[in-house]
Amino acid sequence: MGKIKTRYVCQECGAESNKWLGKCPTCGEWNTFVEEFIDKPVVTKSVGISNNKKPVPLSQVVIDDEVRYKTHMKELDNVLGGGIVKGSLVLVGGDPGIGKSTLLLQVANTVGMSGQKVLYVSGEESLKQTKLRADRLSIKCDQIYMVSENNLDYIVKYVEELSPDILIVDSIQTVYNPAVQSSPGSVSQVREATATLMKISKVDAVATFIVGHVTKSGSIAGPKVLEHMVDTVLYFEGDKNHTFRILRGVKNRFGSTNEIGIFEMTFKGLKEVLNPSEIFLSNRPESAPGSVVVAGMEGTRPVLVEIQALISNSSFGTPRRMAVGVDHNKMVMMMAILEKRLGIQIGGCDAYLNVVGGMQLSEPATDLAIVAAVISSFKDKVLEEGVVIFGEVGLTGEVRSVSHVEQRIHEAIKLGFKKCILPKGNLEQTVSGIELITVENVEEMLNYLF
Structure with a gap:
């Protein structure tokens, strides 16, 4: 049996080292190096977003009408630039318990009631736990399909079988690719999982939401390339001890940036605040x-x-x-x-x-x-x-x-x-x-x- 090889990877920026370092020389963060196995080569599928490899002149590129799914939540539609764009990849980040899963479950309900098929993948909760939250929010839409899964290969399989219009993955830090020899939430796993979901989003025209955890400094955990890969980055802000929540768009390829949506957390879920000044x-x-x-x-x-x-x-x-x-x-x-x-x-x-x-x-x-x-x-x-x-x-x-x-x-x-x-x-x-x-x-x- 050959010797198992390992490397140390910074969980903040993705820098690699042959030995453990207390301080990352690239990003300057302390105690971020984690040991990962490299005894097997990483085998990943192509993450290209187009099957057409032949370059074409810009004047010959055909632009179709942009299809958007209305969430019927005015505050969220405003932040997204007018609704959920078909084939977009949206990253939602926020502190634990701030209401990310609640928001996305309500979004699944509103778009499902409009006729779109939604696949909700929960990597943190069982189906019973998700069902309890849905009952509390009075969500009973038959167009929402639930699955509790962490394995990326199975998630891809479910998408191919159901062909959903909306895919929600909660959260990206719990999803793992079996071909990558590192634990879920590591830089390698987050990068590979996001790349696969990006391919699904662009090739199959599936609007995808992925939930991202945040670090103690308030930034989304994982490599910075995660925010560069997605089309839209939304931060869900607020104090858990107060009722108001602010959904802020810091990146949006389909609309204006720095838009905000204001919600109030109630027992029955998030309620829109249409006149925040008042x-x-x-x-x-x-x-x-x-x-x-x-x-x-x-x-x-x-x-x-x-x-x-x-x-x-x-x-x-x-x-x-x-x-x-x-x-x-x-x-x-x-x-x-x-x-x-x-x-x-x-x-x-x-x-x-x-x-x-x-x-x-x-x-x-x-x-x-x-x-x-x-x-x-x-x-x-x-x-x-x-x-x-x-x-x-x-x-x-x-x-x-x-x-x-x-x-x-x-x-x-x-x-x-x-x-x-x-x-x-x-x-x-x-x-x-x-x-x-x-x-x-x-x-x-x-x-x-x-």
């Missing part, structure tokens, strides 16, 4: 210093959320800075602008910033609202009711123009706001139903508000 502002306190409403954008959707700031005297030698929902460095930069350009001495105070509702705001248009919230808390003065703010702030204190102004203003009007503070460069025409107040710099805004 939900996020429903419990906003009245006459509270440090509370400001900002008109943000998530993809092409305007969302009004509340930013709260708390500035207090520090009892430590080094003041604390804490930000939730916005970049910590952005808050520090806005405070530095106030201290340098306006002479407001807040450098020795503790500063806390929070975006209500669990939203993550990263666009520059939130700068002006952050400044207003910080000053409102520092001076302990309440902002005027019915005011919404947005604008980018430069390091010299100037207020710069932002995009999607009309959408932001119309969302504010819809929710009953009477005044809007915005950059002067964005004012092109008056809008009925709301008073537009333009400012060129931070000092003008503070003089108006305080």
Whole structure:
């Protein structure tokens, strides 16, 4: 019997080494090398996505009408760009218990009720466990075929027998190819399984959803090539202790990226939140210093959320800075602008910033609202009711123009706001139903508000 050969593979980036290493020299992560057997050659089928190997001129490529399956969930259809594209490969990632399996089971029900055949492959739960969840969600569609399987060869066989329109694999980290000598969830197994599912998706025109686990840092576990191979990457975000869930599209070959869909987790499954701005502002306190409403954008959707700031005297030698929902460095930069350009001495105070509702705001248009919230808390003065703010702030204190102004203003009007503070460069025409107040710099805004 020959000697069994092994190698060590980084589970983060796929780098290989002949010996175990504490730190991966490629990605810099610690304790990610896992021993894998290589005593047998890896035999894999061709993963080509087309049987036509002959190159053709671009002008002769025939484009058929894009077939989409409607999920009848407006929030999900919006994130996908108008529905599930036939033959697409979609990766859904998220924390454990966030609701990925629940969402996909509801999707299977809605498309199944429309006449499409769905094959749901569960690699983590038995059929009885999946059935219990389906009963809780009141799902009784006969077009959904369930199977509990991890072996990739059997999954391919079931697809060939049933010829489904939709294939759901939950999850990709549990699927293994018998020809690959490594454990399920390893870099090699995830890569080979995804390549096989990609071939099924493209050659057989089967819309495929695969569930991916995430690491403690929040990225999808497995090689980065996994996200490059798929057509669409969706992240399911939210706190398990809160009811709201955010489905964010970070890659989409068939639609816009950075779109979001907002859901509420209930006992009977996920419920769409069609007006997130109203939900996020429903419990906003009245006459509270440090509370400001900002008109943000998530993809092409305007969302009004509340930013709260708390500035207090520090009892430590080094003041604390804490930000939730916005970049910590952005808050520090806005405070530095106030201290340098306006002479407001807040450098020795503790500063806390929070975006209500669990939203993550990263666009520059939130700068002006952050400044207003910080000053409102520092001076302990309440902002005027019915005011919404947005604008980018430069390091010299100037207020710069932002995009999607009309959408932001119309969302504010819809929710009953009477005044809007915005950059002067964005004012092109008056809008009925709301008073537009333009400012060129931070000092003008503070003089108006305080």
